[in-house]
Amino acid sequence: MNGHTDILLDSGTNELEVVMFKVANGTFGINVLKVREIINPLPITATPNAHRHVEGVIRLRQEVIPVVDLAQVLNLSPSNEPDQDKLIVAELNKMKVAFHVHSVSRIHRISWEQIEKPSELSLNAESHTIGIVKLESEMSLLLDFEKIVVDINPKTGLSVEQVKNLGPRDRSEKRIVIAEDSAVLRKLLQDTLTEAGYERLSFFENGKAAWDYLEGLVKEDQTFKVDLIITDIEMPQMDGHHLTLRIKQEEHLKQIPVIIFSSLITTDLYHKGEKVGADKQISKPEIVELVETIDSFVR
Numbered sequence: 001m002n003g004h005t006d007i008l009l010d011s012g013t014n015e016l017e018v019v020m021f022k023v024a025n026g027t028f029g030i031n032v033l034k035v036r037e038i039i040n041p042l043p044i045t046a047t048p049n050a051h052r053h054v055e056g057v058i059r060l061r062q063e064v065i066p067v068v069d070l071a072q073v074l075n076l077s078p079s080n081e082p083d084q085d086k087l088i089v090a091e092l093n094k095m096k097v098a099f100h101v102h103s104v105s106r107i108h109r110i111s112w113e114q115i116e117k118p119s120e121l122s123l124n125a126e127s128h129t130i131g132i133v134k135l136e137s138e139m140s141l142l143l144d145f146e147k148i149v150v151d152i153n154p155k156t157g158l159s160v161e162q163v164k165n166l167g168p169r170d171r172s173e174k175r176i177v178i179a180e181d182s183a184v185l186r187k188l189l190q191d192t193l194t195e196a197g198y199e200r201l202s203f204f205e206n207g208k209a210a211w212d213y214l215e216g217l218v219k220e221d222q223t224f225k226v227d228l229i230i231t232d233i234e235m236p237q238m239d240g241h242h243l244t245l246r247i248k249q250e251e252h253l254k255q256i257p258v259i260i261f262s263s264l265i266t267t268d269l270y271h272k273g274e275k276v277g278a279d280k281q282i283s284k285p286e287i288v289e290l291v292e293t294i295d296s297f298v299r
Contacts, residue, residue: 012245012276014238017109018133020140021088021101024076027140029108029133030099031234033264034090034145038104041085051152058087058098065089067098073128073148092146092263093156093284099145108135115142115236117181117205130181131236146263146284147184158188158285163196166291171197174298178203179210179231179243180261185284189230196291207231207238211246218252226256227298230290233262241276248277257297261290 017032044056044067055067067087071078079085079102087098115131131142150157176198180186186203193201204210210231217223229247231240240260247253257279265273265283273281280293 012242014242020105022103023070029140029142036089069100112239117236158287172199174227175200177229181235192287206235207243229258233264245276
């Protein structure tokens with residue numbers, strides 16, 4: 001599947017490919033860029049004191065990989081036809097995880113504009129949905145796999161404690177624009193960057209909202225109000241690669257440093273960010289590296 005992703009995002013096309021799969025009666029999706037392979041279930045070794053959503057571990061070639069039961073995570077029924085079950089081996093936040101699903105259907109190539117953010121009415125504090133994919137025949141829920149992993153093991157997420165050891169520095173006047181669709185991560189980024197001393201933070205829940213703001217500053221000749229931009233990659237309406245490309249193509253914005261901060265910064269995908277002109281790419285959850293990089297750009 002790795003080679004299959006090369007056609008995407010080379011020039012910030014604002015497209016993605018989604019692997020559709022079933023858990024119970026629900027249809028869900030995962031970005032192809034996160035998928036390393038899809039395999040038939042392997043023998044699982046139970047691990048003592050494991051989280052209730054973790055079935056155990058598998059040995060895949062030379063790697064030991066945890067298996068997460070998505071039916072448990074989503075509070076859905078177990079599989080009725082175990083012979084159809086699959087493991088989706090994904091890589092995110094610098095780790096590999098196998099997600100146990102009940103069947104895998106096909107890959108759809110779509111635009112981020114086809115993905116809507118769920119309404120607040122359909123969400124709760126435990127929601128694992130980052131977007132609703134509108135297809136001709138059905139709707140599919142794009143899951144927040146990073147949140148699923150962080151809920152199981154909080155150590156894989158951002159930590160305010162990590163930035164407390166950074167040396168004192170006057171960061172209060174630096175103005176930073178941040179595009180991040182996850183409300184949980186927006187709050188964590190606000191907490192960690194504020195703890196580091198950055199106080200002038202402007203958050204946007206997707207790339208389009210951030211672009212609209214930046215475009216407004218260009219029209220008003222006020223681009224001096226932004227010292228640096230941080231963006232996630234996966235976001236409804238406009239993804240981070242497309243946002244970065246637009247910024248670097250705009251004469252009045254291209255000098256502003258753009259940091260891509262995403263769980264998708266893998267060796268295979270690093271060149272995607274390079275091609276759209278990102279000044280730096282940092283893998284979540286490396287918050288200390290993020291703060292040190294911001295420092296280097298906004299002295």
